[in-house]
Amino acid sequence: MFRIFLSKIRPPIPMRSLTYLFLLVLPLGLLGCGGSSASDDGAPASYVPPGEKDDYYLFYSGGHSGQVFVAGLPSLREIQEIPVFTPSPGHGYGFSKKSKKMMGEYRWGDVHHPGLSKTDGTYDGRWLFVNDNANNRVARISLRDFKTKQILGPIPNSMGNHGSSFVTPNTEYLLVATRFSVPLPKGTHAPVETYEENFNGIVSGVDIDPETGEMEVGWQVKTPPFNWDLGSTGKGPSDGWAFWTSYNTEMAHDSLEINASQRDRDYAAFVNWERAEEVVENNEGLNRRNGVPLIDPAEHEGVMYFVPVSKSPHGIDASPSGRWIAASGKLQPTTTVFDFKQFKTAIENEDFQGEFRGVPVVNYDAVVEGEVPVGQGPLHTQFDGEGNAYTSLFIESSVTKWKLPPWDKETTEDMSKAVTDKISVHYNIGHLVIPGSDTKEPYGNWLVAMNKLQKGRGLNVGPEKPETSQLIDISGEEMEMIEEDYTRPEPHFAQAVPADVINPIEVYKKENNDHPDARWDPENTGVERTGPDEVTVHMIAKRSQYYPDKVEVQQGDKVTFHLTNIEQVSDMIHGFGIAQYNMNGVVPPGDTQTFTITADEAGVYPFYCTNFCSALHQEMQGYLEVKPR
Amino acid sequence: MFRIFLSKIRPPIPMRSLTYLFLLVLPLGLLGCGGSSASDDGAPASYVPPGEKDDYYLFYSGGHSGQVFVAGLPSLREIQEIPVFTPSPGHGYGFSKKSKKMMGEYRWGDVHHPGLSKTDGTYDGRWLFVNDNANNRVARISLRDFKTKQILGPIPNSMGNHGSSFVTPNTEYLLVATRFSVPLPKGTHAPVETYEENFNGIVSGVDIDPETGEMEVGWQVKTPPFNWDLGSTGKGPSDGWAFWTSYNTEMAHDSLEINASQRDRDYAAFVNWERAEEVVENNEGLNRRNGVPLIDPAEHEGVMYFVPVSKSPHGIDASPSGRWIAASGKLQPTTTVFDFKQFKTAIENEDFQGEFRGVPVVNYDAVVEGEVPVGQGPLHTQFDGEGNAYTSLFIESSVTKWKLPPWDKETTEDMSKAVTDKISVHYNIGHLVIPGSDTKEPYGNWLVAMNKLQKGRGLNVGPEKPETSQLIDISGEEMEMIEEDYTRPEPHFAQAVPADVINPIEVYKKENNDHPDARWDPENTGVERTGPDEVTVHMIAKRSQYYPDKVEVQQGDKVTFHLTNIEQVSDMIHGFGIAQYNMNGVVPPGDTQTFTITADEAGVYPFYCTNFCSALHQEMQGYLEVKPR
The missing domain is CATH 2.130.10.10 (YVTN repeat-like/Quinoprotein amine dehydrogenase)
Known part of the structure; x- marks a missing residue:
């Protein structure tokens, strides 16, 4: 089979221009000049230009x-x-x-x-x-x-x-x-x-x-x-x-x-x-x-x-x-x-x-x-x-x-x-x-x-x-x-x-969210003591804030976060990283996820959005305050 | 800027042929036919053909x-x-x-x-x-x-x-x-x-x-x-x-x-x-x-x-x-x-x-x-x-x-x-x-x-x-x-x-291996009881066998494997997966690595090479026998 590879040296003109020019040249009857065209006839290329999708x-x-x-x-x-x-x-x-x-x-x-x-x-x-x-x-x-x-x-x-x-x-x-x-x-x-x-x-x-x-x-x-x-x-x-x-x-x-x-x-x-x-x-x-x-x-x-x-x-x-x-x-x-x-x-x-x-x-x-x-x-x-x-x-x-x-x-x-x-x-x-x-x-x-x-x-x-x-x-x-x-x-x-x-969804629709601890309104969020050593947090993530953005617990508490990403916009993912607590959640739009940590270290630990979301993504953060026992 | 994108419909002739043909066409003085060439002049392509390397x-x-x-x-x-x-x-x-x-x-x-x-x-x-x-x-x-x-x-x-x-x-x-x-x-x-x-x-x-x-x-x-x-x-x-x-x-x-x-x-x-x-x-x-x-x-x-x-x-x-x-x-x-x-x-x-x-x-x-x-x-x-x-x-x-x-x-x-x-x-x-x-x-x-x-x-x-x-x-x-x-x-x-x-190495050279438990000769490998609840294994991996390929321990033992891949050939990596023991090692050629498990489950557990290595890769396996307490 007759095979030609592009030289490693970059050609002076990018291939798509060449293609374009070649399409112009085609009617001029020059096709016969290259032995390659016959053997390569009908062969497709792998190049999918920016903005186009794969097949x-x-x-x-x-x-x-x-x-x-x-x-x-x-x-x-x-x-x-x-x-x-x-x-x-x-x-x-x-x-x-x-x-x-x-x-x-x-x-x-x-x-x-x-x-x-x-x-x-x-x-x-x-x-x-x-x-x-x-x-x-x-x-x-x-x-x-x-x-x-x-x-x-x-x-x-x-x-x-x-x-x-x-x-x-x-x-x-x-x-x-x-x-x-x-x-x-x-x-x-x-x-x-x-x-x-x-x-x-x-x-x-x-x-x-x-x-x-x-x-x-x-x-x-x-x-x-x-x-x-x-x-x-x-x-x-x-x-x-x-x-x-x-x-x-x-x-x-x-x-x-x-x-x-x-x-x-x-x-x-x-x-x-x-x-x-x-x-x-x-x-x-x-x-x-x-x-x-x-x-x-x-x-x-x-x-x-x-x-x-x-x-x-x-x-x-x-x-x-x-x-x-x-x-x-x-x-x-x-x-x-x-x-x-x-x-x-x-x-x-x-x-x-x-x-x-x-x-x-x-x-x-x-x-x-x-x-x-x-x-x-x-x-x-x-x-x-x-x-x-x-x-x-x-x-x-x-x-x-x-x-x-x-x-x-x-x-x-x-x-x-x-x-x-x-x-x-x-x-x-x-x-x-x-x-x-x-x-x-x-x-x-x-x-x-x-x-x-x-x-x-x-x-x-x-x-x-x-x-x-x-x-x-x-x-x-x-x-x-x-x-x-x-x-x-x-x-x-x-x-x-x-x-x-294949027909994937773009977001998890709010009406299909059946997580019992989902929340959709910042007014229904909050931090609640649910046991002597247990705190439950109902939290919302939306561009570019967490509700609540302060969570106060006692050292030793088991803290459960139910985090709902209330976005209904494609690709609007929010992360949930807690500094030095070995935790990173990623919640796609419309989803609710549950995360649990044990707050064994006292101090103040920022949590923040780890998945880029907006111009003010960097500002999407809050604090976990762990009061010493 | 004048931009042309390839149609999603695959062109009838692959681009590298087009490039070739275009280079033939160039001397014919047809360059002036496309308005694109001027604006794209000097622009390189991203295509690196099979067998070529990136820059x-x-x-x-x-x-x-x-x-x-x-x-x-x-x-x-x-x-x-x-x-x-x-x-x-x-x-x-x-x-x-x-x-x-x-x-x-x-x-x-x-x-x-x-x-x-x-x-x-x-x-x-x-x-x-x-x-x-x-x-x-x-x-x-x-x-x-x-x-x-x-x-x-x-x-x-x-x-x-x-x-x-x-x-x-x-x-x-x-x-x-x-x-x-x-x-x-x-x-x-x-x-x-x-x-x-x-x-x-x-x-x-x-x-x-x-x-x-x-x-x-x-x-x-x-x-x-x-x-x-x-x-x-x-x-x-x-x-x-x-x-x-x-x-x-x-x-x-x-x-x-x-x-x-x-x-x-x-x-x-x-x-x-x-x-x-x-x-x-x-x-x-x-x-x-x-x-x-x-x-x-x-x-x-x-x-x-x-x-x-x-x-x-x-x-x-x-x-x-x-x-x-x-x-x-x-x-x-x-x-x-x-x-x-x-x-x-x-x-x-x-x-x-x-x-x-x-x-x-x-x-x-x-x-x-x-x-x-x-x-x-x-x-x-x-x-x-x-x-x-x-x-x-x-x-x-x-x-x-x-x-x-x-x-x-x-x-x-x-x-x-x-x-x-x-x-x-x-x-x-x-x-x-x-x-x-x-x-x-x-x-x-x-x-x-x-x-x-x-x-x-x-x-x-x-x-x-x-x-x-x-x-x-x-x-x-x-x-x-x-x-x-x-x-x-x-x-x-x-x-x-x-x-x-950047000048990376191809293999870890044997003479540079300073792991104290490295072994290079199958004769020096083996399974040794090193404590009441401790077993140490000196093991070699080479195409397409482990030495030893049987390891017998008692339930509850802490088992330490020192595994040396004695290959000195590029890309000849060996893996070390133990079935149902949550363990997967990967040892590049010339390297020695140490892995530890606690043999808490009795029974027979195959270990095997998880990283393809040779025609007989599939045969590269052994057994961990865990005798019940």
Whole structure:
């Protein structure tokens, strides 16, 4: 592909002028002068000029930062951080009573795989779900206000909630699987040397309330102590099913680097979640463990099947039609395409090559449509809705574009003919995302490569380098590299959706505020002693004053502030920092939040608005007087 | 100014091709066809293609996020977050023993004004200093590894460390002033109704060790309870001096929005820090308060002078020559230029218009060079080193470019002639930055406008909007708007420096590792009982294994992990997450860090590498076995 990069030396005339001039020049028939125009024909740019908006939201998982990062496409600019598992004083998250309670005892999470809610197999713009691999939780973010609304967990019996969060076509469930295995119930001790015997993995069906989005663990399926990796949910013919790959079917418990890479094939799990639901509904002799119905797939036929996959696989992705299931083994240079139709036939015919702990192992040859030689180190596959698949190659640091079945005879005889393009990314690519790839109708157009090691590619910021993303235009026959940007550690996957699918609110409307201690009139605010060591403050924030702006308490008092931001104007956020009291609230317009401190230090402590609000923002302050005991 | 924006509809051909084609077209003499080329002549672009690097580092203060954000110029892409006052599990910050100790009892900060270290009045690329307005601290970041090395504070006698951190020309001091006043020493209670009588402000000289950068409070100057706002340090003729504006010379203690906007003029403080140093060195009858020598400027002549400034000023900035001091009053449409030479003459001649609490108030007319009618709501001024100043206009949402003195007769007779250009930014601009503006030789070229309210300008992310920055090309006669990007809350100021001034390391070299519990050979690692309830683990992380990968302890043990990442390869970071133990370490190559947990929950808890490291990263794990008591 013919590629031209702008020189590092700044051009004498900015690009938008060039564009303008070029548009003037176009009619003059000069197009033929550059060989570049043909190959670049139809390729879009990533530049979104000041005042213009991006076309897509991109929701990155934030990895061990514990958060979600929201970027715009095509610019790749980060437009928001959504705090989920980690306190974030810039948003007052982890300082308000509500957010503290939601976070429980943990102050971080390891966010791996965001999943957008769906209706009829397409994104409905309601919620974003994310997992915490470390502390075995899932969270729900509302896309009405981009706020975390619920954190569920630690999920019982579940350790290493990595194969998560995969959303079914009508958001019936989040399906989540364990990366680690432990003796169950959690808290049981057994030596790791007894791993095969005493340790187990779990697949959980997290039930989603269709109205409120409220999550609860519906049921669990016990698995051997394989390390479940990534998964996806079925659709169309495979609706009702979900798929995970596993590494470590060796069931090694130490030096996994060596001991979990022994077998030539590992297993994927094909789980029939509709059947699991049925087992639970019919109460088919189930045990409950920690309050959750626990299904042993050996005892309940039809819940789980194993399918052999390439060595040490990472991703398994269902195509938009739901018929083709693509799994990649990172230590084998092919992506295997399973035909779900053949899989159904195989289980009907009991075409099994064996069983493992009572779970049938489907005959590999009966279900494989083909092995596409995508290149070295294939990990994950995304789909553009035009019959093409795109697989990330970790070892080659590339993305391979290939055609989904049905294949012509020439291709089936020489599977390399299925590969139609390949593009280099800087090493090493992990995940990649195409808008809507996991829906029945992907939006296509763009592919974002999430690269794992940058090693001096950007400005040097010392021994800890940022992560990088690259934007690839996939709207033409050939992929084209357009833009590169950086993120904090560490995106593992992302979801992208056209802007018009999401419809966020601008302010919290006064009439919807149901906080019992909300106040809207300065006359109803005040400081009240509500116990021998307890003071309650009803406070209002508005440009550019707090009511009241003096709060007098006794040393040792527990002081509860109910702060209402009575603004109804977009972006008119007020902060609430108390000097030397380790407190920073952030209250968006129309919201009421509750903050509590213990006034253990006597003296005078200013409180002030920490979030810029107006020309007189600096004057928005008050005093907490703590009288000595 | 003639401005053209690219249509939102993506152009059929990407801009870099257009640029290429345009360069082909140039010789054909078609340049005259577009009226835009003249006005845009010489203007650069912000696009940094994949694989290219930015030209400048931009260090944003992170406001109430508590961190520093590092971006590249001209792309505006964020390239790193430096955690300072807030835990950041993505960097393991706030989880290691060292970082926890450094943060003390606080889990957030309010970072306002970063200051780069200087040698001979120019940036030397060694350190970045930042302040915490909320908890009255300053921090030092090393630009060798982009890590926070020291947090000093809470500073004694100091409340609301906002007028901070201003670095003297050879990094002798950080000069910091209080925004809030309280009864001293801190911890004393007095009713705010006695504000004028009992409350005081403070200017502190934070002494910097020239070799190590270690900070300590050297001396303090007591001030009336004015709210000190922003400041700057002198250079050249004004070397040895520092300047702050104040709002609230009314000394109001409530409803500041109204009560602190009564007077037509407030005061700037001109502080002679060399004289303060001399007072302390000569021990001129000083009191010490909380261990710090406290100077009463009424008793020590020559330490502090007041200069009347425009109503409710915000910024005061010394020009590159050090002669012109520009102060802006946000409620008056002019920027006042003081002549430091005239100021020196005035104090020599005792040309005072009065005194306030024993501090001389210099005769305004004697020191003012001129009032430049920059426009509505002027806040801060930056300099390009070419004799031009750029002032942010909060109310007009613009930047005004104006000429520094000396002015010709025509200009002094009509000061509006000093104004040479004005550009709109989207509302509302607060700070702005030009690379090197506070040095004696600014680098110029770019100006970044930090805007405060975006109100629906970007993709809607709900009631909490991100902050925006805009990149303005100032290399030509007329300013030109180039690019826009977003940040988390909330940059208040920034510093920018050419990339080659900073020389960060790639890895921590083994030979420099002085951690007493570092280990480099798996044979020297292990788990040791070091007390009845204490276990010490010496552990190594390398691709893709921990040594040891099994740690057995008793329930209730305090377990200390000394983890050495023995890699010496760039970007080869290893994480250390312990499932359900609220622990995530991040150890860059060659570093050793110490983590402590109390093993209060029995059971088996996997630990694993949370920061992607290799193809077998997923296999990098081990088990913490906690045997029940």
